Amino acid sequence: xxxxxxxxxxxxxxxxxxxxxxxxxxxxxxxxxxxxxxxxxxxxxxxxxxxxxxxxxxxxxxxxxxxxxxxxxxxxxxxxxxxxxxxxxxxxxxxxxxxxxxxxxxxxxxxxxxxxxxxxxxxxxxxxxxxxxxxxxxxxxxxxxxxxxxxxxxxxxxxxxxxxxxxxxxxxxxxxxxxxxxxxxxxxxxxxxxxxxxxxxxxxxxxxxxxxxxxxxxxxxxxxxxxxxxxxxxxxxxxxxxxxxxxxxxxxxxxxxxxxxxxxxxxxxxxxxxxxxxxxxxxxxxxxxxxxxxxxxxxxxxxxxxxxxxxxxxxxxxxxxxxxxxxxxxxxxxxxxxxxxxxxxxxxxxxx
Amino acid sequence: xxxxxxxxxxxxxxxxxxxxxxxxxxxxxxxxxxxxxxxxxxxxxxxxxxxxxxxxxxxxxxxxxxxxxxxxxxxxxxxxxxxxxxxxxxxxxxxxxxxxxxxxxxxxxxxxxxxxxxxxxxxxxxxxxxxxxxxxxxxxxxxxxxxxxxxxxxxxxxxxxxxxxxxxxxxxxxxxxxxxxxxxxxxxxxxxxxxxxxxxxxxxxxxxxxxxxxxxxxxxxxxxxxxxxxxxxxxxxxxxxxxxxxxxxxxxxxxxxxxxxxxxxxxxxxxxxxxxxxxxxxxxxxxxxxxxxxxxxxxxxxxxxxxxxxxxxxxxxxxxxxxxxxxxxxxxxxxxxxxxxxxxxxxxxxxx
DNA sequence: AGCTCGCTGTGAACCGATTCAAACCAGACC
DNA sequence: GGTCTGGTTTGAATCGGTTCACAGCGAGCT
Numbered sequence: 001x002x003x004x005x006x007x008x009x010x011x012x013x014x015x016x017x018x019x020x021x022x023x024x025x026x027x028x029x030x031x032x033x034x035x036x037x038x039x040x041x042x043x044x045x046x047x048x049x050x051x052x053x054x055x056x057x058x059x060x061x062x063x064x065x066x067x068x069x070x071x072x073x074x075x076x077x078x079x080x081x082x083x084x085x086x087x088x089x090x091x092x093x094x095x096x097x098x099x100x101x102x103x104x105x106x107x108x109x110x111x112x113x114x115x116x117x118x119x120x121x122x123x124x125x126x127x128x129x130x131x132x133x134x135x136x137x138x139x140x141x142x143x144x145x146x147x148x149x150x151x152x153x154x155x156x157x158x159x160x161x162x163x164x165x166x167x168x169x170x171x172x173x174x175x176x177x178x179x180x181x182x183x184x185x186x187x188x189x190x191x192x193x194x195x196x197x198x199x200x201x202x203x204x205x206x207x208x209x210x211x212x213x214x215x216x217x218x219x220x221x222x223x224x225x226x227x228x229x230x231x232x233x234x235x236x237x238x239x240x241x242x243x244x245x246x247x248x249x250x251x252x253x254x255x256x257x258x259x260x261x262x263x264x265x266x267x268x269x270x271x272x273x274x275x276x277x278x279x280x281x282x283x284x285x286x287x288x289x290x291x292x293x294x295x296x297x298x299x300x301x302x303x304x305x306x307x308x309x310x311x312x313x314x315x316x317x318x319x320x321x322x323x324x325x326x327x328x329x330x331x332x333x334x335x336x337x338x339x340x341x342x343x344x345x346x347x348x349x350x351x352x
Numbered sequence: 353x354x355x356x357x358x359x360x361x362x363x364x365x366x367x368x369x370x371x372x373x374x375x376x377x378x379x380x381x382x383x384x385x386x387x388x389x390x391x392x393x394x395x396x397x398x399x400x401x402x403x404x405x406x407x408x409x410x411x412x413x414x415x416x417x418x419x420x421x422x423x424x425x426x427x428x429x430x431x432x433x434x435x436x437x438x439x440x441x442x443x444x445x446x447x448x449x450x451x452x453x454x455x456x457x458x459x460x461x462x463x464x465x466x467x468x469x470x471x472x473x474x475x476x477x478x479x480x481x482x483x484x485x486x487x488x489x490x491x492x493x494x495x496x497x498x499x500x501x502x503x504x505x506x507x508x509x510x511x512x513x514x515x516x517x518x519x520x521x522x523x524x525x526x527x528x529x530x531x532x533x534x535x536x537x538x539x540x541x542x543x544x545x546x547x548x549x550x551x552x553x554x555x556x557x558x559x560x561x562x563x564x565x566x567x568x569x570x571x572x573x574x575x576x577x578x579x580x581x582x583x584x585x586x587x588x589x590x591x592x593x594x595x596x597x598x599x600x601x602x603x604x605x606x607x608x609x610x611x612x613x614x615x616x617x618x619x620x621x622x623x624x625x626x627x628x629x630x631x632x633x634x635x636x637x638x639x640x641x642x643x644x645x646x647x648x649x650x651x652x653x654x655x656x657x658x659x660x661x662x663x664x665x666x667x668x669x670x671x672x673x674x675x676x677x678x679x680x681x682x683x684x685x686x687x688x689x690x691x692x693x694x695x696x697x698x699x700x701x702x703x704x
Numbered sequence: 705a706g707c708t709c710g711c712t713g714t715g716a717a718c719c720g721a722t723t724c725a726a727a728c729c730a731g732a733c734c
Numbered sequence: 735g736g737t738c739t740g741g742t743t744t745g746a747a748t749c750g751g752t753t754c755a756c757a758g759c760g761a762g763c764t
């Protein structure tokens with residue numbers, strides 16, 4: 001079909017003016033029922049579809065939002081993305097998904113691209129805190145919501161999960177299982193989430209009245225399976241093994257678990273492992289992984305809802321900081337057969 | 353910053369006309385070096401960013417492509433998406449990622465959304481073959497490339513992997529390992545890829561001169577971990593177990609492996625398992641999974657390249673059908689300890 | 705000097721929709 | 735009959751770039 005069908009063609013066929021067709025589409029209540037029917041019939045007959053870019057040019061409001069995540073390969077983020085996409089499409093918005101791959105340069109590129117697309121808003125998990133990109137976007141009138149990253153800044157919305165609390169949950173559980181030498185595998189220094197989880201882990205040690213050296217830190221170069229595997233190999237090469245490992249996310253934990261099993265070290269008897277995120281593969285691992293569950297889907301939905309709300313109520317919009325609470329899901333990888341010190345066994349039940 | 357910066361502001365500052373600014377951006381060669389510098393300086397000073405929708409309205413060509421996949425939760429598709437995104441951003445295009453979730457209704461909705469966005473082209477893994485959506489898009493002048501789905505239709509490009517060959521590789525390997533009773537876990541009936549893999553599996557049986565009943569089919573309701581788990585439970589409830597299972601993808605295989613391990617059945621001694629896709633989690637599973645590797649990243653890159661090429665060379669474009677070849681990656685889950693019948697042990701080496 | 709030519713830069717028309725002031729119209733009311 | 739009113743519909747201006755026919759100009763040639 002050579003000539004694309006425009007609003008003019010519809011108007012011609014329905015014998016009304018283009019203004020009326022536009023009204024049918026945007027303010028159906030102001031046009032008489034009979035006319036409306038006629039226009040809708042013409043639209044259906046011609047198979048007309050709105051030209052969104054043209055609409056946006058004139059009206060100024062886009063129906064597209066951008067989503068920039070650290071790693072699309074991480075099921076955590078794909079679940080968040082699903083939540084975003086779901087909420088966005090309910091509101092009739094498209095989502096442009098970008099992957100920064102934990103690189104500030106790529107992040108910058110994607111932010112510029114989204115700005116040139118004049119998106120309605122941007123949901124972003126920034127590579128570094130206090131990134132200038134965010135201010136840059138806001139200066140251009142694009143609303144920004146921080147995703148999985150809390151902030152104190154008053155002129156930004158944010159949606160996050162209490163990572164510090166999550167870290168505390170994980171390590172408190174390990175201590176209750178009788179672990180005495182815990183290693184935490186964290187990510188690269190910049191990543192805010194991993195740092196917070198580490199703080200929570202230290203909190204747990206302190207609250208239990210233990211010596212700080214019960215917890216040791218082992219940084220990994222990235223938050224993925226390969227890094228977890230390498231961290232596991234490093235750990236297993238030691239003369240004395242720790243009795244528990246807390247990983248900053250499940251990808252690290254799965255890699256580490258793999259290294260452990262390969263080396264013949266028993267989990268959880270010789271080494272307890274706790275991950276973070278509770279991705280689907282955590283439960284399906286051969287030694288089902290204890291993990292800290294985050295409401296990924298809700299996180300995405302909430303973020304999308306915020307960004308849409310923000311640009312609808314332009315001026316009087318109140319910036320909000322939503323914080324979700326994580327929960328511990330205990331599975332085999334941390335159920336130690338030894339006698340427990342505490343009687344907090346009820347906490348160890350699997351949450352269905 | 354209240355007033356958004358437009359091309360007019362740049363023109364004013366650089367003391368040229370808007371036409372010249374546009375030329376600097378689009379055909380830098382026709383403008384004198386000195387003027388060009390002046391304009392670029394003004395752009396940098398003002399922090400001007402192009403208004404893509406406006407540009408698109410006039411020029412007709414969008415810098416956005418749509419990608420519709422069956423399941424963003426499947427690492428196979430996220431890897432494909434990464435390839436697409438990489439190739440697209442090299443060409444300065446944005447990618448709108450949509451998830452059909454194996455539902456024809458959602459697919460239709462996304463296709464309409466992409467059409468209204470007037471995207472440059474659409475890469476799609478259709479839920480069903482011969483979907484009307486594709487023709488509908490083409491009628492509206494949007495080029496379409498079938499992704500991970502071969503086609504005979506002459507007016508469509510397609511990129512696919514030889515699924516039939518992959519299925520053959522998997523089952524030939526199992527037969528060589530001495531398996532006598534093989535169950536193939538497939539997906540829902542509509543999914544083309546699973547059906548082809550099944551055909552390949554039958555080919556392998558035939559080529560090996562075995563009776564057709566060596567291969568049994570067990571359909572799963574979806575190609576995900578949960579379905580694999582359920583299929584595993586069904587299988588394990590039987591009086592006599594098969595000695596091998598070939599799953600239509602790795603998610604199914606991981607779920608099945610989980611059920612197997614949980615029930616105390618040994619892999620591969622009691623039951624060999626082969627998956628498909630070779631996702632990262634396959635190698636990291638506790639019993640590393642034998643799988644059929646597909647060039648996911650290349651698949652995505654090729655598809656993006658095709659769609660961009662198609663719309664650049666509008667008329668004389670030759671529709672192409674690219675087919676990649678899969679390769680078998682053998683790991684523990686199918687290395688049977690029994691004496692081998694054949695000497696094809698060399699095939700069983702892990703491909704680095 | 706007069707003319708052509710090539711290189712630059714200009715300005716207005718245009719893409720497809722939205723928006724809004726103004727026109728239109730039928731019925732109610734004076 | 736004339737005027738007013740409220741509900742509909744119209745037509746033109748507009749959004750921010752792109753494009754293209756044309757103008758300006760200096761150099762080279764006759």
